[in-house]
Amino acid sequence: MGKLFDMALFFLIILSVILVMLETVKEIDERYHQILLVLEWCVTIFFSLEYIARIVSIKKPWKYIFSFYGIIDFVSTIPLYLSYILAGSQVLLAVRAFRLLRIFRILKLVKFIGEASQLQSALKASRTKIAVFIYVVLILSVILGTLMYLVEGDDAGFTSIPRSIYWTIVTLTTVGFGDITPQTSLGQFLATIIMILGYGIIAVPTGIVTAEFSRNKKETEETKKLVHLNTQACPSCSAEGHRDDATHCYNCGHTL
Template sequence: MNSQKPLRTVIAHIFEGAQPYSKIGKALDIFLICLILLNVVAIVLESVATLHQQYSTWFLTIELVSVAIFTLEYLLRLWCCVDKTEYLNDDSSAKKRLKYFFTPLALIDLLAILPTWLMMFFSLDLRFLRVIRLLRIFKLTRYSRAMQLLLESFKEERSSLLAAFFIMSVVMILAACGIYLLEHDVQPDKFGSIPQAMWWALVTLTTVGYGDVVPITAGGKLFGGLVTVLSMGMVAIPTGLLASSFADQMRKRREAFQEAVLHSLIDGELTLDEREHLEHLRVELGLSHMEANKAIKFITSQRVHDVYCRHCGQRL
């Protein structure tokens, strides 16, 4: 490690996977991923009564060691986040840490350790605690480009998704009111009120159709068929929005990397510092080496064709 850099900066670069600590950062990521998966498997197996009784000591050891490591990771990330590239232009260290504290990934890290720490001071239902501890699987979001893109897609399309869910809620209420009017006289035990009818409307609109509550009158069956046909289009709305936003996020990340490459090639070549910066940006954007190399080759060839004549080879 470079002894000239402060320890906090070195740790921040390791967590970010920046050069020259990319190998250490990758090894740390692999270790944490394996630890998260081990925790998930242990929590699931612990729910089996016979296994819990037989291997309770092992489960407790895995839990305590994991929480100690996750707590250390969380505190280190909170401590060194002031040296992260995205926070370098902020005012004070306190504001940087507060900003990082409320980021989705930081909140997920906090939820991964909070239940066990609360258990030490309060008496909690073990079943509830086990379910909350399973939220540690969301820590894999930090290492999964697909999950990061999905979260960005939700954030990008939140207003459209809210509008779609609002429309679906209105349609569900109308469907519940309609089936209530048609069926409540012949099936008062299943459609005796609009709230009871909402269960049928919900499973019909989501195309699940459990079959535990079905209309039996001719009008109810006709109305149910119309609602089923309508539901096919309703469910497709949020799915289409997320799919489109997911593809758009990938395109934006590739374009951002291409713009960085173009800016680095202003002088006609990539220096060592510029290559390190591009590598750090590649990791941050979640692009593969193949995508990054393809972008660099494309921008380089495009720049060559723009500057040199393809016929005489003279510089324009």
């Protein structure tokens, strides 16, 4: 049952996000406006009921209401109602994309073959190193961006230092939009250095994460386990992540 509900939730979240997407595509919205609106209302009513049910069924509703997911649930449900009171508030529908984060919660509970958590722990272990790396990249970008502003000036699109820093990051990360490009010889020479720098330092985060993975791999190779939990909340303490076959809350012992 809990598993089935999770699956339904999963598909309704995807559906609700696709609906918002399609509404912003003019051709589709013009042709199928009525169908989209009806589906929109179905989804909204479902999530409204789910929201109320959650609040009613657990003993400490405030804890849920002001939790991270509680706020997302509320904020992504309310805009459709608001759109009948406030003109233009339909734009807020787009915040529903955040509801996708709930999928992470569903997935977190499933912990399929432990892979996600393995990824997570490798990233957590290399957190500080990556922070140092991003820090160095940012300072480099400010300095190089300022140099490019001095060298190129207004003509080539380097109209201000922040814009110049934006260009530097576009180049350093090898994205290279091409909306701003250096025109002077000196600017192109400096750009060349920035590119080779960016090409080289991409090795650093890769090196960090890989070293972490290789080590992590050995440790976790034998501890892979398939655990299936569901999103049912304990009516007493609102703890989540109970086993499918659980009859009592693992946290407070209350019957589920």
